[in-house]
Amino acid sequence: MSDNENWIKTYAVSDIDDEDVKEFQLPNGNKIAVYNINNTFYATDLFCTHEKVSLCEGFIDGDSIECPLHQGVFKISTGEVLESPPTEGLKTYITKIEENYIFVNVS
Amino acid sequence: MSDISIIGGGHASGKLVNNLHKLEFKGNINIFSEEEHLPYERPPLSKDFLYGSKKFEDFKIDINLEKVNYYFSTKINKIDFINKIIYDQNNNDYSYDKLVFANGSSPKRIFEENIEGVNYLRTLNDSVKIKSSIEISKDIILLGAGYISLEISSTIKKNYPNKEVTIIDNSEKILLRNSNDDLREFIFKYQKKNNVNFLFNTSFQKLIRNEDGSIKSLILDDNKILACDLLVVGIGVYPNTDILKGTMLEEKNGIKVNEYCETAVKDVFALGDVALSKNNFLNKHIREESWNNAEKQSDILAKNLTGTKTAYDEIPWFWTDQFDQNFQILGEINNFDNKILRNYSENKNTIIYFKNKKIIGAVAVNNGRDISIIRKIIKKNIVPNMEKIQNKDINLKELL
Numbered sequence A: 001m002s003d004n005e006n007w008i009k010t011y012a013v014s015d016i017d018d019e020d021v022k023e024f025q026l027p028n029g030n031k032i033a034v035y036n037i038n039n040t041f042y043a044t045d046l047f048c049t050h051e052k053v054s055l056c057e058g059f060i061d062g063d064s065i066e067c068p069l070h071q072g073v074f075k076i077s078t079g080e081v082l083e084s085p086p087t088e089g090l091k092t093y094i095t096k097i098e099e100n101y102i103f104v105n106v107s
Numbered sequence B: 001m002s003d004i005s006i007i008g009g010g011h012a013s014g015k016l017v018n019n020l021h022k023l024e025f026k027g028n029i030n031i032f033s034e035e036e037h038l039p040y041e042r043p044p045l046s047k048d049f050l051y052g053s054k055k056f057e058d059f060k061i062d063i064n065l066e067k068v069n070y071y072f073s074t075k076i077n078k079i080d081f082i083n084k085i086i087y088d089q090n091n092n093d094y095s096y097d098k099l100v101f102a103n104g105s106s107p108k109r110i111f112e113e114n115i116e117g118v119n120y121l122r123t124l125n126d127s128v129k130i131k132s133s134i135e136i137s138k139d140i141i142l143l144g145a146g147y148i149s150l151e152i153s154s155t156i157k158k159n160y161p162n163k164e165v166t167i168i169d170n171s172e173k174i175l176l177r178n179s180n181d182d183l184r185e186f187i188f189k190y191q192k193k194n195n196v197n198f199l200f201n202t203s204f205q206k207l208i209r210n211e212d213g214s215i216k217s218l219i220l221d222d223n224k225i226l227a228c229d230l231l232v233v234g235i236g237v238y239p240n241t242d243i244l245k246g247t248m249l250e251e252k253n254g255i256k257v258n259e260y261c262e263t264a265v266k267d268v269f270a271l272g273d274v275a276l277s278k279n280n281f282l283n284k285h286i287r288e289e290s291w292n293n294a295e296k297q298s299d300i301l302a303k304n305l306t307g308t309k310t311a312y313d314e315i316p317w318f319w320t321d322q323f324d325q326n327f328q329i330l331g332e333i334n335n336f337d338n339k340i341l342r343n344y345s346e347n348k349n350t351i352i353y354f355k356n357k358k359i360i361g362a363v364a365v366n367n368g369r370d371i372s373i374i375r376k377i378i379k380k381n382i383v384p385n386m387e388k389i390q391n392k393d394i395n396l397k398e399l400l
């Protein structure tokens, strides 16, 4: 895969409000969550690592996302578990902004 | 540094050990566990593990066994607080510096003795046994309409919609404890929709057996006969305080502790289901019997045992997962003077309870996000704007 193909165009910057998160489906079928935290954009896997529930239904508090099911907390920028029940961190993706679009690197 | 001895090898114990290691506790840790397994979290036993979609590895609590003295299959039977010695079932004695009770609770029994075919669900072994029985049973009866039975019925019906599942309770409704009518209505709706049968205001007077000794049917109080090839009893739990009989710490409804998990006896602590803990939010002592309580008290006690005095200040919180729906209860949901329903859709609701204009609790169906926000509102002592709360299109986050 060339480097260009690794960058997937997701939402326009204006599509996601500050302190909000949106679900996005990658070409390989995997689903991710794209976040706007203070106009910095992050991407992680969509599902909590504890059970298969979408983190887009969760609560964003600063740089962390609280899972809606059992309130496990992950750090959005690194994916690390801040509060159990999950024990496994979330996969994170590098992002960049080009022409007002959020690109996610899937390499 | 003093050594720490822990009675019980369940959720609270396992997490306490890991938290002590995280805080670089350098003394010896001795764990005495009646079970032969490593500690584990119990919620999956009635849900994903019983269903088959989770394995033990997914919810066991990993402990570094090289850093602890783990006594598996060891039941502590006697405690001598004066000489600081505990005794196991074989009368082996172990002295302690600091003693922690993390020995949980046990299912209330309908018969004193163990009777073949009458099942209870508390341990991994119980869940394995019930799972294999479900596969070969047709008519399943769950005695007691509490959380455990409602979760088991949900798990069975998801796997085997054609099996007959009947819940019997001697009261007139489900979830007599830790609940309210709003939550009962939500949960009952999903149970009925999924064809779980209910019989209220009755119990059984007799078990009828087949020639091989297995259960054939139950005779109910009104003499009605109900076919039954699997019986699971879930009529509540009691704290494991029997080992304290005759000691200076004898307690009936759990071992009384303050917000630091300290008992009235020096160097003796308790946490989790066995503890009757001071809850600062409710301003009374309660036994919480929840995942969150075991989890958070293990954090608090580890801090207190390593010299950072920290008080437990959690708002009681409990969840139950049934028929792919998540129900959450936060705080006080009974002694309210006002309530507001935020109805987002058929399967997504939050009810917020107030007293003197302040939020005291909430029930949410598939809406953990609201619970997260409401917990913050309560903790920050915010008097919320009622108009905003009444308008479900306004994100509750605006109240923070």
Ligand SMILES: Cc1cc2nc3c(=O)[nH]c(=O)nc-3n(C[C@H](O)[C@H](O)[C@H](O)COP(=O)(O)OP(=O)(O)OC[C@H]3O[C@@H](n4cnc5c(N)ncnc54)[C@H](O)[C@@H]3O)c2cc1C
Residues within 6 Å of the ligand: B007, B008, B009, B010, B011, B012, B013, B032, B033, B034, B035, B041, B042, B043, B044, B045, B046, B074, B075, B076, B077, B102, B103, B104, B105, B121, B122, B123, B148, B240, B243, B271, B272, B273, B274, B288, B289, B290, B291, B292, B294, B317, B318, B319, B320, B321
């Ligand atoms: C089937 C099931 C489903 C649940 N689902 C939920 C849920 O969805 N949400 C929720 O919030 N909570 C749930 N809970 C409750 C939660 O699991 C408990 O509150 C939690 O396990 C309490 O932890 P604990 O460590 O205090 O006790 P336990 O986990 O019960 O551990 C106590 C341990 O001590 C051992 N022990 C007892 N006496 C002795 C002795 N004398 N010597 C040595 N060892 C001893 C026991 O064998 C046990 O291993 C559920 C519980 C069960 C059983």
Ligand code: FES
Residues within 6 Å of the ligand: A048, A049, A050, A051, A052, A053, A067, A068, A069, A070, A071, A072, A084, A085, A086
């Ligand atoms: S599913 Fe996310 S914490 Fe349980």
